[in-house]
Amino acid sequence: MSRIVYVNGRWVPEEQAQVSVFDRGFLFADAIYEVTAVIDRKLIDYAGHLARLKRSLEALSIPLPFTDDELLGLHREIVARNELESGLIYLQISRGAADRDFLFAADMAPSIVMFTQKKNILENPKWKTGLTVKTMPEGRWMNRQIKTVQLLYSSMMKMEAERAGADDAFLVEDGYITEATSSNVHIVTKDRRLVTRHLSNALLHGITRASVLSLAKEVALQVEERAFTVLEACDAAEVFITSASAFVMPVVRVDDAVIADGRPGPISQKLLEIYIKDRMASAI
Incomplete structure (x- = not known):
């Protein structure tokens, strides 16, 4: 069974996940990410990761298009959709897609991707x-x-x-x-x-x-x-x-x-x- 990933408002099988070739995360590494551990389907140290996510986005002037409750809801939903008992959630937010140029518009719509990795975190040899x-x-x-x-x-x-x-x-x-x-x-x-x-x-x-x-x-x-x-x-x-x-x-x-x-x-x-x-x- 393939993973269900989140891409710009849609939940899709990983094989169908697509991001524009003009996304600035791909062209310029103009993107940030966070990783949250999951144990027993619960999020570890989530508040700290959310706070750092906001700091990183602010430093790059990329808007966060979710409320705190909405973002927490997405994390919980991706855990449920993938039956993730133990592992990691990766959240990546880029500035968005536009024709290739070092300059960028101030009102670009960010691209948001979330995916999971199953991993038995409590059994690290x-x-x-x-x-x-x-x-x-x-x-x-x-x-x-x-x-x-x-x-x-x-x-x-x-x-x-x-x-x-x-x-x-x-x-x-x-x-x-x-x-x-x-x-x-x-x-x-x-x-x-x-x-x-x-x-x-x-x-x-x-x-x-x-x-x-x-x-x-x-x-x-x-x-x-x-x-x-x-x-x-x-x-x-x-x-x-x-x-x-x-x-x-x-x-x-x-x-x-x-x-x-x-x-x-x-x-x-x-x-x-x-x-x-x-x-x-x-x-x-």
Whole structure:
């Protein structure tokens, strides 16, 4: 059975889904997206994703053609239509279609696409083994706080890491880690401080990141928001990433440096546990 997807006001089988060849999302990557996790048919951290969606659209001057209630209704409907017990909902909004030109009209009608991916989010085997990563030079544009569909560089670096035998890449700018290819990066120092890069246009303002930092403070784990170097990560007691699909994922090797004893550490494991418990309790 094919997925049912939403395209500009219509629910259609994925084989029949069409977007104009003149859509600016295709021609210029002039589009944003959000990803919301689904567990037991409920939306995880939805309020945060909605708020970031609005910020991204506002930054690009793309109007949101739905009320909050209408957009929530679409998320719930796509879950129901696809009988999605566990997985992800992708929402993509482009500026719309027009003849190819760098300039665009202020009153364009946005294109909206939604689709699902079935995935057993609560059974991620990498939680037990952790990830290995390679460091790569940062090469993305300077407005990474906007969640755009401009993911080519991240995709290329992830492929490069895979060819090198690693699971992912850490992107490095001026000696400091900005992000992984699709997630925020955190370290735990040997004196038990959780260090994460401060929010700026250098990185995406992760929704899972914000939730995990809030929960860390609730369990009296000291949080320090600042940039950190590759050397600090290699020397850390723990390294982990956060994202909407992996939640809290340990990293056990950075380049040739094994992190601590090479196994997922207790703090990242605890944060994963309390994040899942807390967010499932507040899922909608």
